[in-house]
Amino acid sequence: MALTVKQIEALKPGHERYQVSDEGGLIVRVSPSGKKSFCYVYRVNGKLKRLTLGVFPEMSLAKAREEAGKAKAARDRGEDPVEAKKWAQEAWKSTPTVAEFIEEYLHRWARPNKKSWKEDQRLLEKDVKPVLGDKKVSEVRRRDIIYVLDLIKDRGSMVTANRTFAVISRMFNFALERGVLDASPATRIKMEAEESRDRVLTRPEIKTLHQLLNDQPLWISTRMALELILRTAQRPGEVRQMTTDEIDWQERMWTIPKERSKNGVAQRVPLTDEVLSMIKVARSFSSSKWIFPSPQTSGPISTYALAQGLRKALKGSGLPRTTPHDLRRTAATIISELGFNRLVVDKILNHKDRTVGGIYDRHTYDAEKRQALEAWEAELEQILAGKVDNNGKVIDIRQAQG
Template structure:
């Protein structure tokens, strides 16, 4: 039987030399010194003589070569042909999707149809995953490669981005397994690369005042982004719902977020306070000027149109986060003069101030369009429109007092709930 020492000492000759070890296992030595393990056998399928390459020594160790030979030998004994099997596996691998092909299919067939945040999935795959894995076969991605990709993002100082990447690629691979595009997922047994960030940031009154005035100075922000960020704070609605606001959704002092844009899939009526209407009117005025709409005609379109895209597209929700990120300090600890925050933190800030003012939890949940839980989800269909209107108008007055540094002696009346 072969030994490592024996194989190392075998010298090449002028012609190819095959040395047998037993049961068809052998070593081929080429004139250039290359040493290749092989398995020679008679195919039980065709009867033809077969030569199956197992691998090159020392890249393939003697022990590993024996294991591969034993597997092929048992397959022949059971009536199979390992060479045909290997050729079929190679053909399957060649036809298998690359990570980029699988990712694009996942976006088209799953994310776009089922996730309101599918554009974020697309952005992360295109920026963080495809450049590294795009040309690799999806079925060859290993657990180690997943960990290496995530560790690289953590090491560059973006742990929460690493978490988001992992959530998306885990979902993509799980979807591929469910659709029988892959047999297994390389994400099995991998934990989140970084501790989950608690979503509890709410700005203080002083921070709200600082941020608002910083927005008024312009900073490194476009007018659309500035007004969208303000409107999130004033209305307490989700950043993506605000950024996609359209004139057709506004009727007088009410803004109706359609079901297809609402996170919980339910249409949501938002009362617009005088401060909210003022911001919206400013947007419309600027849009009329930018679009050269005659004074005697109404502006119809997105309240926050993207200046860098087609006119019928709004700014993306992610553009708000990126805008704040651009204004962070070098150490990433402050933005616009206060401790770092996200657009969604402004929604939480508004809810926190409403709670401090004595608004009932049910009313705040109604303002935020949170889905009802438990039995109340079935039996409580009350919409709280008047209560929402009172709460948001009270919050607008409180916000104005914060910005101007004045105090109001008016205590808002709480409407009775039937």
């Protein structure tokens, strides 16, 4: 039962310390001296642990509940709040190394603020920590960062160099905010120009890619997730993190909650018969809530796994470089070619409509989206069967045989 401030004020000290429970794991501990402490209690591997949050009334009940909520969110992410507090206290004793501050950046900023924090972690651990990890943050110079970026560029990964620099820059700005640095070494470094990604696969390329994906010994979650990006036109990150509780089997609908949607708007995706069938097959290989589980971790497959799967499938094929997002763009483009208007395509893609009409329009467009996705599925089946040319025209069977 939720406590009130008056109830806490009325708690009297006893001969021994005792505690009173609030909600969400929050408790109030009353010592024989009359000191009243807010604590968050939880279990790790069956062992009860307690995190002290503050002392009443210096810490208000509302603030204590807020801090308990943060601790619970950390537990949900798999972290141990007590160990995190110990680590933070140790980190403040001296200027951290880059490796130590990477952990602080991930814990204090990236995880709470970025849905894609795991990508930050991957980039930092792959290319930054091995080169700069042992240096003190205060010892890093602009030249050191340029050296890290040059190593990435030398292996031909220009886009990765830009993404890594963006994370490095954010991390050192965070070091400024935390008082670790007085100036960032990441200033006045120019990012490399990138080609605008506008690749749309031709119909013959779609057929070839589909065959390549099936011929490669890819992890089944990777292969099926890539195909579902193409079939549903949804974002790769939203597809790979699909869970069983997001699927309405009766209504044949997949609801992406706003917490997982890139633009913060919930999305309803009508599911065609083939997509539903694929999800059921993928689900049969999973023992967790994830439709596309990772073979290495307890979570879903990673963004890297999708990109790597495509690279493996395309290697030596002669097809141009293709990214998971290109599959989404391809689907949207062909749906438009099938005669569906831009509004319906934008609804399928879950693009925000910032016009006045869009702000007041609360129509779900579920029926229109279903019609478009079913037309796209029919077209895709024709493509995979080799029955249409690159313009979507039906191929004469005798001509094809000839």
